[in-house]
Amino acid sequence: MTDKLSKALCDAGIMKFGLFSLASGRKSPVYVDVRVLPSTPASFSLVVDELVKKVKDMKIDVVAGAETAGIPLAAAIAIKAKLPMIYVRKRPKGYGTNSFIEGVLQKDQKVVLIDDMITDGRSKVRFIEGIRNEGAICEDVLVIIDREQGGTDTLAAEKAKLHSLSTLKEVLEYMKSKKLVDDDNYKITINYLNNPEQWNK
Numbered sequence: 001m002t003d004k005l006s007k008a009l010c011d012a013g014i015m016k017f018g019l020f021s022l023a024s025g026r027k028s029p030v031y032v033d034v035r036v037l038p039s040t041p042a043s044f045s046l047v048v049d050e051l052v053k054k055v056k057d058m059k060i061d062v063v064a065g066a067e068t069a070g071i072p073l074a075a076a077i078a079i080k081a082k083l084p085m086i087y088v089r090k091r092p093k094g095y096g097t098n099s100f101i102e103g104v105l106q107k108d109q110k111v112v113l114i115d116d117m118i119t120d121g122r123s124k125v126r127f128i129e130g131i132r133n134e135g136a137i138c139e140d141v142l143v144i145i146d147r148e149q150g151g152t153d154t155l156a157a158e159k160a161k162l163h164s165l166s167t168l169k170e171v172l173e174y175m176k177s178k179k180l181v182d183d184d185n186y187k188i189t190i191n192y193l194n195n196p197e198q199w200n201k
Contacts, residue, residue: 003174005046005165005166006166006171006175008040008046008047009043009144009145009166010171011043012043013033013040014036015033017029017189022119026196027199029189029199030168030172030185034069034117034145038072044076048076048080050165051073051077051142051165052081054142054165056081058140058142060140061084061110062085062086062105062112062136063085063086063114064085064086064087064111064113064138065085065088065115066114066115067088067089069117070087070114074087074114077114084104085103086101086103088101088113088131089101089102090126090127100133100134105131105136110136110137110138111137111138111140112138113127113140113142114142114143116145117146117168118145118146118151118162119147119150120149121150121152121155121162124141124151124154128158138160139159140160140161140163141155142164143162143163143164143165144164144165144166145164145165145166145167146166149196169190169193172189172193
């Protein structure tokens with residue numbers, strides 16, 4: 001399944017090489033734009049099917065999409081898995097009901113947070129807190145790609161578990177095997193992934 005998943009992601013054109021600023025403020029030689037995935041229906045459908053399998057194994061009550069990239073993913077999962085869906089804002093909207101959560105969420109419901117990928121995991125903590133503040137249970141986070149840059153440990157400190165379909169290295173290895181990335185960009189990106197702090201210096 002790993003090759004099929006990597007092919008679907010590459011077919012959607014999610015990988016871009018250059019020099020990019022991440023939300024964390026760090027620099028990166030690769031930008032993973034999973035937001036383009038829904039624009040390629042075949043790839044989107046395959047990825048969502050794999051996410052649904054993971055969700056069904058978790059025995060959860062509600063699917064929560066993280067603003068913004070997690071929302072279309074959570075909506076597609078909810079439809080296929082026949083589960084209720086909510087979405088979680090990055091911050092309260094600041095007017096009306098001042099909600100952090102959009103949708104119906106009840107106390108003690110078990111929620112899985114859905115997002116496109118994870119780097120160090122700090123942004124996921126805010127979403128988890130928003131869900132828990134409503135009295136619901138959020139102990140699982142599901143993403144398509146784990147950049148393997150501390151996300152697992154960050155979530156563990158919040159008593160939450162990370163689930164992912166793939167890692168960035170796995171997608172990169174697939175691209176190398178299919179000659180979808182040149183040697184220079186491959187080596188630069190691997191060096192970065194192995195030691196992002198040193199690379200940024």
